[in-house]
Amino acid sequence: MNAPENIIPEMIEGMIGAHPDLxxxxxxxxxxxxxxxGPRPGKVGVVVGGGxxxxxxxAGYVGRGLADAAAVGNVFASPSPEQILDAARAADGGAGIIFLYGNYSGDVMNFDMAAEELSASGSPVKSVAVTDDVASAPKERMDERRGIAGDFFVFKIAGAAADRMLPLDEVDRLARHANASTRTMGVALSACSLPQTRKPNFEIPPGEMEIGMGLHGEPGIRRGPLESADSLAxxxxxxxxxxLGLxxxxxxxxxxxxLGSTSSMExxxxxxxxxxILDEQGIRIARSWVGEYATSLEMAGASITLLRLDDELRVLLEHPCRSVALTVGEVAVAGSLRSAPASAGSGASAEKGSVASDRKELVTDGEITPMIFRQMMRNVGSVIVAEKDWLSELDGVIGxxxxxxxxxxxxxxxxKALDAAPKxxxxxxxxxxMAKAFLDAVGASSGPLYATAFLRAGTAVGDRLNLDAAALASWIAAASQGIQDRGRAEPGDKTMVDAWVPAAVAAKAAAQSGASSIEVIEAATTGAKDGMEKTAHIAARRGRSAKLGERSLGHIDPGAASTYLTLRAMAEALRRALA
Incomplete structure (x- = not known):
């Protein structure tokens, strides 16, 4: 690569340059x-996306008869709502939009936020989260399963249905039918590494393999000795x-x-x-695809996916399509719908509010001025950047x-957004x-969570120019509640909530006892640290690490760790400012 920070835009530029006809x-x-x-008047717009x-x-599944547009996120991170909206606007032919993506918390939150904005503007929208990974949850909890290589078949069926000019409700029904009829299970032989870290996400000793791993490099449900191709299949x-009950x-x-580094031979x-095996059981194969269709960077390994066919799915599977990754039959040439005019950016679309603020009488008492507050936020950024490798190492173990x-x-x-803020x-x-900047830059699950936290926290102190101890405690409590509401997590789920909630409780108690602003933020930091450390003794119930169950014990949650760093950095900056 040239530079980690440029790898996505340069990849997109290279892809478009290689396939300008598509x-x-x-x-x-x-x-x-x-x-x-792809997109054309009267046709349901099919928008896919992910990290x-x-x-x-x-993006390889964007083309005639498949997806009309893809929102491209950062590596292993969901696209942001604004990136998704760009794709939706370009795909909108006036018949509604359907979103298709893997069932991961970041994708769900970001696509939901985009769907909320589309709906508010009067555009019909449906969403289908792919849940094909049999290893990630039992059958009775299918809605918790991850989406992995089964995206391939769900995209194919939905794209064909839309290309046949079926209405939105019917495209949605068929996409859900395809999802319910698709199952995948995979194995990893080696880990992958992110461009920014260049370190393996997890370790697999020689002669072993990870059974049921996730497409983002998450560890699987169990580890065992390396086996032959026949035994594994x-x-x-x-x-x-x-x-599937076949x-x-x-x-x-x-x-x-x-998955990225496995040979065609294997x-x-x-x-x-x-x-x-299928022949022995009297199950007929209508069509097969063998190759790299949904990879995990340079991970060595493979997955097997089966789609159970019936009359309507069979017809849609054979419907012509043409994209970079998949071509079936010969597609008809038709005039496309050029991109719609870009509307105003969504920003932090879940919580309405302009960056401009109405002039009003503000409470001026309190030690934390807007300038000091921005110093506190800048210090959070410095600490997070300094500790990024530690946070990624924590996440590599359970995420x-x-x-x-x-x-x-x-x-x-x-x-950068703070640098542009007027004094x-x-x-x-x-x-x-801050909310808009974080959400637009990140996507993933952290984007909606922190954007909502900042918005709620800002609203909670909207009547103040400066913050005193009580207002600072209110800011922390509102941020904590915003994260809980957006992520639908509770204490004990092994998420960042396990650090934010005790931080908010400690801050409130300190403020009520007459503590100073510094004492409030220090109490919050201590509460966050205690909550972070307790996550090592909790089995994950939410997020990607939830698929590991008991295997997540003994490891600190990375989101709780970044929460602790955030509050610690705020405390450090406030002490310096008031010294």
Missing amino acids: LRVSGATGRAVVAVD SGHEPAF EQLVATIIAD RRGDEVAVLVNG LYLLHRRTRQ DGDHGVTMEIGWIAVG EETIEVTCKR
């Missing part, structure tokens, strides 16, 4: 890849057949997918045994290893500025 870029964010011959690092997913296919006489489509070995990278990107964006700007307006 793809173009639309929108101010530069992250919406659109089909040249980069899974190439050819997601038997385990994966047996699990999928049982979960019987003799059924018909399926097969995808054997490489993938064909897996397909060989997969076909033998996908990108938390430090994501937080660094967000806080660098906040720093007279109030703390409330600064919080709105």
Whole structure:
């Protein structure tokens, strides 16, 4: 690579340059890849998206008969609402939009925020989160399962339905039908590394493999000795057949997918045994694909996906399409809908509010002036950047290893936004500025969570010019509640909430006892530190690490760790400012 910070825009530029007959870029964010011959009047717009690092997913499935546009996020991080909206605007032919993405908390929150804005503007929108990973949750909790290589079939079916000019409700029904009929299970032989860290997300000793790993490099459900292609195929296919309830006489489509560093030779070995197993059980293969369709950077490993077919899914599977990653049959040439005029940016679209603030009488008592507040926020950025490797290492053990990278990107964006803030700007307006900067830069789960936290916190002190101890405690409490509301997490779920809630409780108690502003923020820091340390003794119930269950014990939650760093940095800056 040339530079980690440029890897996504340079990748998009290279992709568009290689396929100008298929793809173009639309929108101010530069992250919406659109089909040249896809969107058109009267057609449901199909928008897919997710983090980069899974190439050819997601932009590789943009083309006639497939997706009309893809929102391209940072590596292993969801696109932001504004990036998703750029894709939706370009795909909008007046018949509504359907969002398709993997079932990860960051994707769900960011696509939900984009859907809320589209709906508010009068555009019909549907969302389908792909849940094909049989290893990530039991069958009775299918809605908790991750989306991995099964995206391939769900995108294909929904794209075909929309290309046949079916209405939005029908495209949505068929996409859900395809999702319910698709199952995947995979194995990793080696970990991947993020461009920014260049370190393995997790370690797999020689001669071992990770069963049921996630597409972002999350550890699997168990680790075992390296096995032969036949033995591995038997385990994966047996699990999928049982979960799908396949019987003799059924018909399926097969995808054997490489994760980035697995040779075609090995993938064909897996397909060989997969076909033998299905033949032995009287299950017919209608069509197979073997190759790299949903990767995980340079991870070595593979996954097997089966789509159970019926009459309507079979027709849609064979419907012609043409994209970088997938071509079926010959597509008809039709005039496309050029991108719609870009509307105003969404900013932090979940919470309405302009960066400008109405002039009003503000409470002026309190030690923390707007200038000191911005110094506190700048120090948070400095500390997060300094500790990014530690945060990513924590995340690599129980997640996908990108938390430090994501937080660094967000806080660098906040720093630039603070540099542009006028000296007279109030703390409330600064919080709105921070929210927009963080959300637009990050996406992922941290983007909506911190954007909502900043917005709620700013609103809570909107009647003040300066903050006193009680107002600072209110700021912390509102930030904590915003994160809880947006993420729908509770204490004990092993998330950042486990640090924010005790921080808010401690800050409130300190303020009520007559403590100073410094004592309030120090109490909050202590509460966050205690909460962070307790997460090591909690089995994860929310987020990507929830799939690990008991395997997450003994490890600090990275979101709780970054919360502690945030409050500690605020305390450090306030002590210096008031010294």
